[in-house]
Amino acid sequence: RSRSQLELAVVEYIGWFNDSRLHQALGDLPPSEFERLSLSSSLEISLS
Template structure:
C-alpha cells in the first residue's frame, strides 16, 4: 500500500515525460510513434540518465549495485 509521496513521485515523472517527450517532439502522426518514443524515453530514463544524488550514475546501475550489495551481505551471513 502506498502513501501520498508515491502519488507525488508518479505525478512528477508523468510531468517530466510530457514535458521532455510528448510536447517537445509532437505533433505525433500515430499511436505507434508515441509508443516507440515512450519505450525509448523509459530506457533513457532508467539506463542512461545520470543522477547526481546517487553519484552521477543511472538508476538501473544504482539498483544493480544495491542488489549486489544485498547478495554479498546475504552470502556473508
Template sequence: MESTIGLCKTELIKPRRPWKTLSQVELATAEWVDWYNHSRLHGETGHVPPVEYETNYYTELTKPQVTTVI
C-alpha cells in the same frame, strides 16, 4: 509516478508535437522509458544510471558479512 509522467510530457511529448500517429508516441515513449531507467545520470545516486545503482546495491546486499571472533 505523477512526477515521472510530468517529466515525460515535459521532456518528450510537448517538445515534439504535433505527433502524427499513436505509433510514433508509443515508440518514442518506450525509448524515453528505456533511457530513463538505463542511461540517465541521477545526482542522488552519485551520477550513476539507475540500473547500475540498483545492481551495485544488490551486489553489496548479497555479499557475505565478515565477522570477527574475539
C-alpha cells in the same frame, strides 16, 4: 503522431531515463546501474 510512434517514443524515453541519465542523488549513476550495484551488495551481505 500515430499511436505506435508515441508508444515507441515512450519506450525510448524510459530506456534513456533508466539506463543513460546520470542521477546526482545516486552518485551520478544511472538508476539501472545503481539498482544493479545495490542488489549485488545486498546479496554479498546476506551471504556473509
